[in-house]
Amino acid sequence: MADIGHEVVGIDIDQEKVDSLSAGNAPFFEPGLSTLLRRNVSSGRLSFSTDSSAIRGAQVHFIGVGTPQSSNGAADLTYVDKAVEQMLPHLGACESGAEIVAGKSTVPVGTASRLSQRIAATGATLVWNPEFLREGFAVKDTLEPDRLVYGLPDDPRDAQEAQDVLDAVYAPVMSSGTPRLCMDYATAELVKTAANAFLATKISFINAMARICDTVKADVTDLADAIGMDERIGHRFLRAGIGFGGGCLPKDIRAFQARADQLGEGETLAFLAEVDRINDWMRASVIDTAAELLGDDLPTSRIAILGATFKPDSDDMRNSPALEIATDLARRAGSVVVTDPQAAPILAVNDDLPYEVTTEAQDALADADLAILGTEWHEYTQLDPHRAARLMRHARVIDGRNALDPQAWKAAGFTYIGIGRR
Ligand SMILES: NC(=O)C1=CN([C@@H]2O[C@H](COP(=O)(O)OP(=O)(O)OC[C@H]3O[C@@H](n4cnc5c(N)ncnc54)[C@H](O)[C@@H]3O)[C@@H](O)[C@H]2O)C=CC1
Numbered sequence: 001m002a003d004i005g006h007e008v009v010g011i012d013i014d015q016e017k018v019d020s021l022s023a024g025n026a027p028f029f030e031p032g033l034s035t036l037l038r039r040n041v042s043s044g045r046l047s048f049s050t051d052s053s054a055i056r057g058a059q060v061h062f063i064g065v066g067t068p069q070s071s072n073g074a075a076d077l078t079y080v081d082k083a084v085e086q087m088l089p090h091l092g093a094c095e096s097g098a099e100i101v102a103g104k105s106t107v108p109v110g111t112a113s114r115l116s117q118r119i120a121a122t123g124a125t126l127v128w129n130p131e132f133l134r135e136g137f138a139v140k141d142t143l144e145p146d147r148l149v150y151g152l153p154d155d156p157r158d159a160q161e162a163q164d165v166l167d168a169v170y171a172p173v174m175s176s177g178t179p180r181l182c183m184d185y186a187t188a189e190l191v192k193t194a195a196n197a198f199l200a201t202k203i204s205f206i207n208a209m210a211r212i213c214d215t216v217k218a219d220v221t222d223l224a225d226a227i228g229m230d231e232r233i234g235h236r237f238l239r240a241g242i243g244f245g246g247g248c249l250p251k252d253i254r255a256f257q258a259r260a261d262q263l264g265e266g267e268t269l270a271f272l273a274e275v276d277r278i279n280d281w282m283r284a285s286v287i288d289t290a291a292e293l294l295g296d297d298l299p300t301s302r303i304a305i306l307g308a309t310f311k312p313d314s315d316d317m318r319n320s321p322a323l324e325i326a327t328d329l330a331r332r333a334g335s336v337v338v339t340d341p342q343a344a345p346i347l348a349v350n351d352d353l354p355y356e357v358t359t360e361a362q363d364a365l366a367d368a369d370l371a372i373l374g375t376e377w378h379e380y381t382q383l384d385p386h387r388a389a390r391l392m393r394h395a396r397v398i399d400g401r402n403a404l405d406p407q408a409w410k411a412a413g414f415t416y417i418g419i420g421r422r
C-alpha cells in the first residue's frame with residue numbers, strides 16, 4: 001500500500017465509514033492499518049467517497065463488498081450486484097489502457113462468469129482475484145501474501161491484457177517472490193471457498209480429536225504437536241478450542257454447501273455440515289462444562305468471560321464463540337461479565353446486554369466463581385494465575401482456547417479445565 005505508486009479512491013455507501021477513513025481513522029481495529037492509512041491519506045494518494053462516479057476514468061476497480069449469509073445459508077449477492085450496477089454508468093472511461101473490474105469478495109462459483117457478461121458492453125474486462133487475508137494480519141497478508149490468484153476470461157487477448165494490468169498493480173508484491181497463479185473464473189472462485197472449507201475442516205478435525213482425548217484422558221495439544229510434525233499435516237490450524245467464528249469461515253462453508261446443492265452436488269459436500277456441527281458442539285460443550293462445574297450454585301454464580309471477539313487482534317464480534325457462550329450463560333447464571341481490550345467499548349454502548357462489560361480483566365475476575373477464556377488475547381494468556389486466584393471468589397478456569405499453562409494455573413490453586421487437555 002504505502003510503497004505502491006498508485007492513486008486510490010475507496011468507495012463505500014456508509015457515510016460514517018467514509019468520514020472516518022477520510023480523517024485517517026480506520027473504523028475497525030487492525031494492527032498497523034492506521035499508520036498506513038494516515039500516511040497515504042495525508043500524501044493525497046488515498047481518498048474516500050460515497051459517490052460512485054468517483055471511479056470514472058480509473059483503470060482498475062476492485063469489488064470487496066460483503067457477501068453475508070442469507071436465511072437459507074447461501075451467499076447473499078445483493079451487495080455485489082448493486083455495486084456492479086452502480087459502476088456500470090462509469091465504466092469505459094479509462095484513457096490509459098485496458099480497464100478491469102477485479103472481484104475480491106468471496107462468491108459462489110459461477111458469479112464471475114455472470115458478472116463478466118453484465119459489464120461486457122462497457123469494454124471493461126472482469127478478473128476474479130480472491131482475497132486471502134486474515135483479520136489481525138490484514139496489512140501483512142496484503143503486502144506479503146502467500147499467493148496471488150487471477151481468475152481470467154477465456155478470450156486469450158482479454159486474459160493477457162487483464163493479467164498485465166493486475167501484474168502492474170501487484171508489481172511490488174510480486175517482486176518479493178510471491179507466486180501468481182492464473183486460471184479460469186470458476187477455478188479462482190473455488191480456490192477461495194475450498195481454502196476456507198479446508199481451514200474450517202482442519203479446526204473441526206482437531207476439535208473432534210479433543211473430544212476423544214477428553215473421553216480417554218489423553219492430551220490434544222501433545223497429539224496436535226506430534227501429528228503436526230508430519231509436514232504433510234503441518235502445525236497450523238490445529239489449535240483445539242471453542243471453534244471458529246468470524247465473518248468468513250462459518251458463512252463460507254454454508255454458502256459452499258448451498259452452492260453444491262444447487263449444482264446437484266449436495267452429497268459431495270455433506271461433510272461440511274459435520275464440520276459446522278462439531279463447531280457448534282464445542283461452544284455447547286463449554287456451556288455444559290460450566291453448568292456442571294457450578295452445579296446447583298449456577299443461578300447465584302458470577303462468571304467472567306475473558307474475550308468477546310472471534311479472535312485476538314481484531315474488534316470483530318461476528319459469530320463470536322466467546323459471546324455466544326456469554327449470552328447463553330447469562331440466561332442461567334447469577335451474573336456474567338465480559339471483558340475484552342478492543343470490543344468492550346463497542347459493546348458498552350448497548351445498555352440492553354444480558355451481561356456486564358468491562359475493559360479490565362481484573363474487574364471481570366473480581367469475585368467471579370468461574371473464568372472462561374474465550375479469546376486468547378495476549379493480556380489474558382499472560383495473566384498471573386496467583387493474582388487471578390486472589391481476585392476470584394473460587395479459583396476455577398475453563399481454558400476455551402487451550403492457551404493457558406495448565407500446570408501454572410493448577411499450581412496457583414485453580415480447578416483447570418482445557419479442551420481435550422489433561
Ligand atoms: N473480513 C475479512 O477478513 C475477509 C473478507 N473477505 C470477503 O470480502 C468481502 C467483504 O467482507 P467484509 O469486509 O468482512 O464485509 P463488511 O460487511 O465488513 O464490509 C463490506 C463493506 O461494503 C460496503 N458496501 C456495501 N455495498 C456497497 C456498495 N454498493 N458500494 C460500496 N460499498 C458498499 C459496506 O458499507 C461495508 O462497509 C466478503 O465477501 C468476505 O467474504 C475475504 C477475505 C478476508
Ligand SMILES: O=C(O)[C@H]1O[C@H](OP(=O)(O)OP(=O)(O)OC[C@H]2O[C@@H](n3ccc(=O)[nH]c3=O)[C@H](O)[C@@H]2O)[C@H](O)[C@@H](O)[C@@H]1O
Pocket residue numbers: 106131132133134135136196199203236237238239240241242243244245246247248249310311
Ligand atoms: O475469507 C476470509 O475472510 C478469511 O477467513 C479466515 O480468516 P479470519 O476469519 O480472519 O480468521 P482465522 O485466523 O482463519 O480464524 C478463524 C477462526 O478460527 C479459529 N481458529 C483458528 C485456528 C485454530 O487452530 N483454531 C481455531 O479455533 C479462530 O479462533 C477464529 O475464531 C482465513 O484464515 C483467511 O485466509 C480468509 O481470507
